[in-house]
Amino acid sequence: MFRVGLALLALGLLLLPMGGNLAVMFLALGLLSAGSGAVAATSSAIASLNADRKAQGETLSIVQSIGSLGRIIGPLLAGWIYARAGVGSPFMAGGLLIVVAFFLAMPTFVAATTSPTIPSAAHSPQS
Numbered sequence: 753m754f755r756v757g758l759a760l761l762a763l764g765l766l767l768l769p770m771g772g773n774l775a776v777m778f779l780a781l782g783l784l785s786a787g788s789g790a791v792a793a794t795s796s797a798i799a800s801l802n803a804d805r806k807a808q809g810e811t812l813s814i815v816q817s818i819g820s821l822g823r824i825i826g827p828l829l830a831g832w833i834y835a836r837a838g839v840g841s842p843f844m845a846g847g848l849l850i851v852v853a854f855f856l857a858m859p860t861f862v863a864a865t866t867s868p869t870i871p872s873a874a875h876s877p878q879s
Contacts, residue, residue, distance in 0.1 A: 754789060754791060756787075757788075760784075761783075761784060761788055762787070764780050766847035795819075
């Protein structure tokens with residue numbers, strides 16, 4: 753679901769500057785919303801499942817802090833890009849950054865599909 757979310761998010765951001773009519777704008781915003789929801793929900797789950805049991809709280813707080821930092825730096829950077837390159841450029845830059853992130857994370861996706869599945873909490877031994 754994370755890969756699908758990244759793809760939808762990137763597609764929505766890249767399509768948004770091309771929203772010359774209302775239908776394209778709604779399509780772009782729908783893709784953007786669905787992708788954002790999928791990425792936000794699954795990134796916490798991925799971090800939690802890959803963290804040591806005793807470090808899950810710390811790991812999730814780091815994930816949330818990075819998201820907050822992005823919501824601070826992102827608008828500042830987007831404003832700078834807008835001032836330098838025009839109206840649609842922040843969306844194009846954001847979409848391209850997500851495409852880069854997708855391909856940087858690809859080895860993780862491949863490793864996750866070839867490794868054994870993570871046991872559910874109901875079947876794991878209690879510590």
